[in-house]
Amino acid sequence: xxxLLDAISWLLILVGSVFLVVGGIGVVRLPDMFARMHGAGxxxxxxxxxxxxxxxxxxxxxxxxxxxxxxxxxxxxxxPTTTHALARAALNGGVxxxxxxxxxxxxxxxxxxxxxx
Amino acid sequence: xxxxxxLGLVLYCLWLLLSGYFEVLLLxxxxxxxxxxxxxxxxxDVIDHxxxxxxxxxxxxxxxxxxxxEIVKSNIDVAKVIIQRKxxxxxxxxxxxxxQGTELGQVIFANSITLTPGTVTIAIDRxxxxxxxxxxxxxxGLQTGVMDGRVTAMEAHKxxxxxxxTGPEGGAG
Numbered sequence: 414x415x416x417l418l419d420a421i422s423w424l425l426i427l428v429g430s431v432f433l434v435v436g437g438i439g440v441v442r443l444p445d446m447f448a449r450m451h452g453a454g455x456x457x458x459x460x461x462x463x464x465x466x467x468x469x470x471x472x473x474x475x476x477x478x479x480x481x482x483x484x485x486x487x488x489x490x491x492x493p494t495t496t497h498a499l500a501r502a503a504l505n506g507g508v509x510x511x512x513x514x515x516x517x518x519x520x521x522x523x524x525x526x527x528x529x530x
Numbered sequence: 531x532x533x534x535x536x537l538g539l540v541l542y543c544l545w546l547l548l549s550g551y552f553e554v555l556l557l558x559x560x561x562x563x564x565x566x567x568x569x570x571x572x573x574x575d576v577i578d579h580x581x582x583x584x585x586x587x588x589x590x591x592x593x594x595x596x597x598x599x600e601i602v603k604s605n606i607d608v609a610k611v612i613i614q615r616k617x618x619x620x621x622x623x624x625x626x627x628x629x630q631g632t633e634l635g636q637v638i639f640a641n642s643i644t645l646t647p648g649t650v651t652i653a654i655d656r657x658x659x660x661x662x663x664x665x666x667x668x669x670x671g672l673q674t675g676v677m678d679g680r681v682t683a684m685e686a687h688k689x690x691x692x693x694x695x696t697g698p699e700g701g702a703g
Binding site: 436444445450454455457459476479480489490493494497500510511512 | 547550601602605617621650653664
């Protein structure tokens with residue numbers, strides 16, 4: 414049982430690390446700011462998530478694992494918010510997403526959108 | 531009132547789990563700070579269905595497992611794209627209709643889009659989400675409207691929180 418938990422835990426930590434590295438590579442390789450946010454998205458979700466869940470298996474059922482669960486939950490709630498803030502700041506600052514496909518229904522740009530969010 | 535009670539309960543559980551102390555003095559000090567915080571939140575008028583959506587709790591636990599599976603799937607897709615030598619990306623900006631009846635539902639939908647790698651919500655105009663998609667597959671997957679339907683089904687309710695326009699009809703609440 415101990416062995417099994419250890420194995421699951423290390424598997425998750427390794428998978429998470431791989432995704433962290435891939436996300437980092439993505440942030441460097443992808444062409445423009447909006448595309449790079451997708452690379453950062455990998456780091457936020459599966460990268461950090463899998464590492465933390467692996468650590469929960471290491472910790473076992475106690476107050477430490479509860480704190481780790483809370484960290485996962487807070488990351489999942491806050492990272493989209495920061496991403497929205499970043500995207501809005503970029504749009505308002507005049508950065509336009511580089512679009513490859515023919516823009517059939519591209520938006521008219523940052524000026525027109527409502528300030529609801 | 532219900533929201534305030536629930537907020538207090540959640541805060542107290544959070545404090546308890548983070549502190550790990552179970553002595554009477556510390557427990558009562560924690561209780562006092564929770565009461566103070568709930569009072570401050572009440573004075574700031576931020577205790578409402580948006581800041582503390584208890585009406586969604588049960589259905590949220592049905593939604594999250596599905597969302598987790600989607601996140602894992604799209605993570606693998608985007609990771610594959612990134613590590614390929616040629617990086618077959620085709621960034622596009624698409625518009626997705628959000629059928630949610632409340633602003634809270636729209637926030638959940640927008641955040642779900644952003645949480646799945648490959649798609650990021652960059653703006654919202656009433657009920658149109660402007661989404662940046664990394665690949666064509668990611669854009670098409672979003673345009674099928676499955677996620678939109680799931681979120682709408684989750685927030686489906688008849689309560690007093692609907693936006694001014696008529697809410698979505700029914701849904702599988």
